Amino acid sequence: xxxxxxxxxxxxxxxxxxxxxxxxxxxxxxxxxxxxLFVFAYSMFELVRQSFQYDDAWxxxxxxxxxxxxxxxxxxxxxxxxxxxxxxxxxxxxxxVAVVLYETRRGVVAYRAILFLPYILPIPxxxxxxxxxxxxxxxxxxxxxxxxxxxxxxDWLGNPQLALWTxxxxxxxxxxxxxxxxxxxxxxxxxxxxxxxxxxxGAGFFRMHWHVTIxxxxxxxxxxxxxxxxxxVSWVFNYVFVMTxxxxxxxxxxxxxxxxxxxxxxxxxxPELASAAAVLLFLSTLVLIVGFFRVQRAEGGTFGD
Amino acid sequence: MNARRSVAAALSAAxxxxxxxxxxxxxxxxxxxxxxxxxxxxxxDVTLTMWWWGExxxxxxxxxxxxxxxxxxxxxxNITIKTVLQTTDGLIPSxxxxxxxxxxxxxxxxxxxxxxxxxxxxxxxxxxxxxxxxDELAHYTNAALEDTYDGRTLTAPWYVNPQFPVLARTDxxxxxxxxxxxxxxxxxxxxxxxxxxxVTTLAGGVKDGWFGGWLYSMLGAQSVASxxxxxxxxxxxxxxTDPNHAEWWTRLEETREHGCWNDDINSLELxxxxxxxxxxxxxxxxxxxxxxxxxxxxxxADKVTVTTMPTWGDGAYAGKMGTTSQTVGITSxxxxxxxxxxxxxFMHTPDRLxxxxxxxxxxPADDRFDMSKVGDPVKKQLFAYAADxxxxxxxxxxxxxxxxxxxxxxxxxxxxxxxxxxxxxDMQAEAERLRRTDRSxxxxxxxxxx
Numbered sequence: 001x002x003x004x005x006x007x008x009x010x011x012x013x014x015x016x017x018x019x020x021x022x023x024x025x026x027x028x029x030x031x032x033x034x035x036x037l038f039v040f041a042y043s044m045f046e047l048v049r050q051s052f053q054y055d056d057a058w059x060x061x062x063x064x065x066x067x068x069x070x071x072x073x074x075x076x077x078x079x080x081x082x083x084x085x086x087x088x089x090x091x092x093x094x095x096x097v098a099v100v101l102y103e104t105r106r107g108v109v110a111y112r113a114i115l116f117l118p119y120i121l122p123i124p125x126x127x128x129x130x131x132x133x134x135x136x137x138x139x140x141x142x143x144x145x146x147x148x149x150x151x152x153x154x155d156w157l158g159n160p161q162l163a164l165w166t167x168x169x170x171x172x173x174x175x176x177x178x179x180x181x182x183x184x185x186x187x188x189x190x191x192x193x194x195x196x197x198x199x200x201x202g203a204g205f206f207r208m209h210w211h212v213t214i215x216x217x218x219x220x221x222x223x224x225x226x227x228x229x230x231x232x233v234s235w236v237f238n239y240v241f242v243m244t245x246x247x248x249x250x251x252x253x254x255x256x257x258x259x260x261x262x263x264x265x266x267x268x269x270x271p272e273l274a275s276a277a278a279v280l281l282f283l284s285t286l287v288l289i290v291g292f293f294r295v296q297r298a299e300g301g302t303f304g305d
Numbered sequence: 306m307n308a309r310r311s312v313a314a315a316l317s318a319a320x321x322x323x324x325x326x327x328x329x330x331x332x333x334x335x336x337x338x339x340x341x342x343x344x345x346x347x348x349x350d351v352t353l354t355m356w357w358w359g360e361x362x363x364x365x366x367x368x369x370x371x372x373x374x375x376x377x378x379x380x381x382x383n384i385t386i387k388t389v390l391q392t393t394d395g396l397i398p399s400x401x402x403x404x405x406x407x408x409x410x411x412x413x414x415x416x417x418x419x420x421x422x423x424x425x426x427x428x429x430x431x432x433x434x435x436x437x438x439x440d441e442l443a444h445y446t447n448a449a450l451e452d453t454y455d456g457r458t459l460t461a462p463w464y465v466n467p468q469f470p471v472l473a474r475t476d477x478x479x480x481x482x483x484x485x486x487x488x489x490x491x492x493x494x495x496x497x498x499x500x501x502x503x504v505t506t507l508a509g510g511v512k513d514g515w516f517g518g519w520l521y522s523m524l525g526a527q528s529v530a531s532x533x534x535x536x537x538x539x540x541x542x543x544x545x546t547d548p549n550h551a552e553w554w555t556r557l558e559e560t561r562e563h564g565c566w567n568d569d570i571n572s573l574e575l576x577x578x579x580x581x582x583x584x585x586x587x588x589x590x591x592x593x594x595x596x597x598x599x600x601x602x603x604x605x606a607d608k609v610t611v612t613t614m615p616t617w618g619d620g621a622y623a624g625k626m627g628t629t630s631q632t633v634g635i636t637s638x639x640x641x642x643x644x645x646x647x648x649x650x651f652m653h654t655p656d657r658l659x660x661x662x663x664x665x666x667x668x669p670a671d672d673r674f675d676m677s678k679v680g681d682p683v684k685k686q687l688f689a690y691a692a693d694x695x696x697x698x699x700x701x702x703x704x705x706x707x708x709x710x711x712x713x714x715x716x717x718x719x720x721x722x723x724x725x726x727x728x729x730x731d732m733q734a735e736a737e738r739l740r741r742t743d744r745s746x747x748x749x750x751x752x753x754x755x
Contacts, residue, residue: 054744066742072709136569158512158571160722245513246394250571250716266398268705269427271405273742
């Protein structure tokens with residue numbers, strides 16, 4: 001390491017930069033910043049404003065109170081929380097497949113393309129296809145019956161005790177491809193000499209990946225965990241909408257926060273309640289985003305090196 | 306209805322009075338003027354957009370609408386009408402999104418009752434009675450029953466939907482020595498016999514929710530004295546746990562216990578399930594009245610009996626079929642409401658009424674339609690049911706209560722994870738909650754039903 005040397009030399013003294021120098025980049029980023037400010041800040045302002053109003057009159061926290069006391073909203077939040085269980089499943093699955101592909105090498109390009117395919121399929125297509133496959137008398141149960149596994153067959157989407165987990169399974173199927181490609185790309189850029197050393201030291205398959213690969217992948221795994229957690233909290237609307245015809249059923253078994261907001265705004269015609277729920281969802285997502293940036297900073301600001 | 310809306314209504318009424326001399330409009334190619342419209346028929350180029358639904362339940366509607374637009378445009382060379390067919394799940398949300406932005410269609414399709422009231426309460430539509438004369442509207446079927454608020458007709462009925470006929474396959478029932486059930490006990494007996502033989506009695510699908518609303522209307526109507534009982538429960542003057550409102554849930558539970566339905570009812574959409582009946586895998590199903598003749602034709606009229614839901618209650622509507630009219634309304638942001646109104650009246654001209662029947666086989670919502678021209682016995686029977694029909698209950702509860710309590714409750718009761726009693730309690734809880742969240746609900750319902 002040469003860090004100590006670098007910090008004692010004259011060149012390492014902090015350079016005092018003038019105000020003009022610091023403001024130099026401003027003109028270059030101003031147009032984009034203004035566009036973001038208009039699109040994002042204005043929308044947020046309107047959303048927050050509406051969440052405190054009813055029929056154009058200020059009502060304080062009444063809308064938030066009504067939303068928070070709505071059993072359906074609490075159910076929706078709980079379902080988003082349950083879907084977070086899919087995140088560790090995704091990480092383990094993606095890492096395992098990536099390691100296997102990394103070790104196999106042969107045909108890796110083809111396998112990678114096949115595994116990535118679900119990720120690029122449009123969610124409505126996935127929803128319609130799985131909606132058919134998972135019917136009580138659908139193809140999946142037909143196949144299970146054919147294999148003599150009739151006792152395993154279920155009404156995957158029609159049983160309220162199972163529907164959310166089935167939905168989680170479909171989400172994992174689609175999202176795992178992203179993790180595999182991400183992890184595999186990182187593994188392929190890891191220095192070979194570290195593995196050589198580990199092998200010379202007698203590390204076996206599991207020990208080598210547990211002690212060499214995964215530690216080096218940590219920042220990327222954290223990134224994947226947080227991005228998938230955000231998906232589970234605020235990006236599962238499409239799956240639920242398409243697979244349950246916008247109902248979140250059976251009963252309320254697959255209602256998630258986004259669907260709650262959509263239905264409140266556009267079916268129940270209560271935009272002020274939808275706004276309050278959206279603000280609450282935004283705040284919970286913000287916690288994850290802030291967490292992400294804190295971790296990023298702790299890791300030195302990068303996720304690749 | 307809020308104070309702001311009342312002021313607007315008062316101003317509109319004043320405008321109506323001052324312009325009443327304009328007289329009635331007509332679609333005669335001259336410059337038509339509405340009932341109270343201060344606007345003259347435009348001479349400049351005008352493009353109207355119409356968002357509609359209905360091909361799904363009245364096949365042939367798309368062609369009829371295309372022909373009607375073409376004929377109207379031929380009469381008015383400066384008018385262009387663009388039509389956009391909506392999906393079932395997207396009909397209401399897409400309009401709500403348009404209403405929030407105050408831009409979108411000039412003419413919008415609405416189901417009757419609450420579906421035509423709510424957009425008026427949220428100031429998204431202008432009453433058609435502001436532009437269509439009362440003597441013209443008087444011919445529109447169910448307008449007074451479902452689509453009127455405080456003396457103003459909000460949307461214009463287009464076609465009548467008898468809701469909902471039960472279609473029974475006599476060939477399937479005969480095979481098992483059964484007859485078409487007319488009472489509840491007979492139905493449960495049919496269910497017992499057929500389920501023991503591995504045959505589905507009633508084919509249905511509740512995954513998309515809509516069928517739940519149908520069942521509420523067909524079963525729930527049998528124990529109320531009138532639709533006013535339902536609106537009273539919405540307002541809080543009655544309770545959805547009272548026996549006259551709650552007992553239908555228990556009847557629904559009985560259908561599950563007796564194995565009446567296909568086992569995959571929760572994972573099928575309504576239209577998917579109806580195909581089972583066509584294929585001969587079920588003895589009975591329930592369809593939209595407008596679509597029933599097509600289903601009968603697929604199976605053969607000699608094998609089908611068209612009937613009503615077997616009776617269990619002794620209310621005024623027991624044994625009757627519901628009747629509702631699907632409607633069109635004029636959006637509050639339309640720049641040419643008088644043209645929209647004129648087009649709606651054109652839809653009701655004798656030639657268009659007859660063409661509607663010829664092309665869709667369903668009943669236009671206009672008493673000027675010549676019923677003597679209906680020869681098909683199935684259609685004749687359906688139209689007779691509709692003429693003597695009961696109010697369609699689902700149209701008299703808020704749509705939020707429908708989707709959150711009825712759709713969801715029916716799914717859970719039929720799946721077996723909730724009892725009828727629990728579902729009734731849920732419906733009451735949801736109604737109470739709606740009265741808190743929709744702070745205009747009670748006033749709006751009072752204005753509607755007074």
